[in-house]
Amino acid sequence: MEAIRLPIIKTENLTKIYPGGIKAVDGLNIEIEEAEIYGLLGKNGAGKTTTIKMLTTAIDPTSGNAIIGGYDLRKDKEKIRRIIGVVPQDLTTDADLKGVENLRMIASFYNIPKQEAEQRIKDLLEIVDLSDWGNKYVSQYSGGMRKRLELICGLVNSPKILFLDEPTLGLDVNTRSKMWKYIRDIQKELGVTIILTSHYLEEVDQLADRISIIDHGKILITGTPDSLKASLKGDVITMEFNSMEDAELARSYPGSLEASVMGDAKVRMKVENSDTELPKILEYLLEKNVSPITINVKKPSLDEVFLEYTGSSIEEDIDPEQFRRMMQNVRRLR
Structure with missing residues (x-):
């Protein structure tokens, strides 16, 4: 008899209402399988960022709940934080420190024993081809190298689940495609579940095993990239x-x-x-x-899928704040 495979993340009517009655997430029900790359697509204000903030325990839901890695979102926040990694779209590494120094600092936050931390850091640098750059200052890194370092910063604590928020924001097309390879390698070698948000439809198409389109706080459709295109x-x-x-x-x-x-x-x-x-x-x-x-x-393309289910193209929505942050990251990556 085949064992029942439980989802690593399951939300139950997850809802977030901000002051003024603004319902950012409305009764969200999603299931994410272990070791899959799951893409969450939505325009600015659709609810994807609020969803990620709730799942990473950064903010509390107004109602509903989620089970994350077997832990209750409302009761086991500290345990959840131990099994997740988060890579935000903004750069967080210190350019005045060496790559290994940034990684060691993160390891200290999790009280990882020194010998174990050093081996883990060595392995992570190898996965993203930064072994020769670990002992160099981050200020000497190219934009793509900086993003690769940011990527493995979210893996220092050996998480079961990795949240990637716009992981290639600000990178040129060629460097972006190289980052896709590293993300795939990480998922394959470490078996980590990856939740990806991106406004690059091609990126989600290339990386995600399944995609959910979210609009006005609700999931409109979920499926593989091919099945979503076929639905048109x-x-x-x-x-x-x-x-x-x-x-x-x-x-x-x-x-x-x-x-x-x-x-x-x-x-x-x-x-x-x-x-x-x-x-x-x-x-x-x-x-x-x-x-x-x-x-x-x-x-049929993901852009057409998005247009079909939301009524507008994802490229039509240019948020001034996101554009400002993107340009800030571009300048810092140069």
Whole structure:
């Protein structure tokens, strides 16, 4: 008989209401499996940061509860803190200390015996290819190296669960893709469960075993990246026209699965297969003496999934405070 596998994190109607009646998280119910990489996607204000703060015991829930690594969120905060690691999006390492000095300082916070701490630090530096840089000052590190050091800072206490909040924020595309490799290596070698928040959809697509989309404090859908894309059941064609009248004519094309007119005379149309349907659409428009200015075809992607379930693209939401912090990190990483 196969043993029942319990989730390493399970929330039960987890809710957070801030002063003024602002409901940041509304009856959240999620289950995260042991040793998986779980992505939490949402716009600023959707509730993902508040969720992470509750799960890491930084703030108390208003109602509901969670079981984290077998411990009760409301009763066992200290025990939970011992089994989790947190890597915030802001840089926390001291640039005036050496890499190993930063790691030793964290080890001292957990009262890890010196010999054990030294071996652990050595192993962690090897995982992220920083063995030759451990005894150099962090101020000498490149941006990518600094982020790698930040990553293993969250692993010094050998956590069962690692929370990564925007782990590649401020990095260029090439360095970001290298960081993905290190995150995968960490999950594979250490068997740690990783909860990842990111506004880079490609990042979550590449890394996460499962993804939940959160909006207005509620989970809208959860699944693997492939299953979420498959849920769209079709390709998306976006066309721009000279007038709203032309857009309305295009929207009436009978072969679409669904179609809607957006602002600026744009039509978003879902079809089963764009390769076979687009020529028919153009023929239909030609008969009505209508010509689109632009045509954009998108196969199912996480961006389209996000748009489908939330009604807006994740890139549309640029929070001034997050942008300020991102630019601050970029300057510090250079």
